[in-house]
Amino acid sequence: MQIGALARRAGVSPRALRYYEEKGLLTPGRTSGGYRDYTDEHVETVRRIRILLAAGLNTDMVSEMLPCMVNDGEFLAPGCEDLIAEFERERRRIDTQIAELHDVRSALTGIISAGRAFADR
Amino acid sequence: MQIGALARRAGVSPRALRYYEEKGLLTPGRTSGGYRDYTDEHVETVRRIRILLAAGLNTDMVSEMLPCMVNDGEFLAPGCEDLIAEFERERRRIDTQIAELHDVRSALTGIISAGRAFADR
């Protein structure tokens, strides 16, 4: 599969795929002509990358997590044990972020309902 | 209160306070010498700005929300009614973001627990 096909299937730009490779998140094969050659597994990998990036992780963190993700969250390679502390830090960061988002959400809800009450008067 | 004092009380840099002013989030008075002059209310305003920015809102959104925030989330000025639709869009964005964070959080938890099981074997 060429880069354009993967881009369409994964819903990202070819540029993004080249960027992920540059950051070590994706390692396609190469054809004799120098074209990148992707497999079906890469589609799933790209989906995971997008989810992790969307949650605010950076590419370094994603590159550490990907080899530790198999199926629905089982464990994979030796080497991942050393990263547990880092993952726990990241999880705390996410908990903090979720809490902050909840605060802002309720603030927004307060403004919205107050606005509605005002408009419905 | 000068900019340095507010910076210490609010836990931000003087540069950030000047930036907030440039973006219309903060409007201090001026002394005869040209120094910015802040009041105690500005401390609370800065705290709100930080919370909103930390939740991923941009300065434009914050500048629209601030005048609509009074006390613990009551309603304030006329003009805020027109922004309700925008606030609802923002709230949906936040809901999406929270869901994404929960997904990544459970993925992290899966990896961590699998790693622990592996280490405890």
Next chain:
DNA sequence: CTAAAGGTTCACGTTGACGTGAAGGTCAAG
């Protein structure tokens, strides 16, 4: 053989929320 579609590697541009000097003005203290 040739054109078109899609690929390749640079390499600079973008956006947002600031950081970081540079060059100089203000003000209370000694």
Next chain:
DNA sequence: CTTGACCTTCACGTCAACGTGAACCTTTAG
């Protein structure tokens, strides 16, 4: 009246995840 701490306004630098050409190569179809 001078030092030192603090302030002022430019104005360029940073970082991350790409966007956007430029110049060129590969592959398939007619």
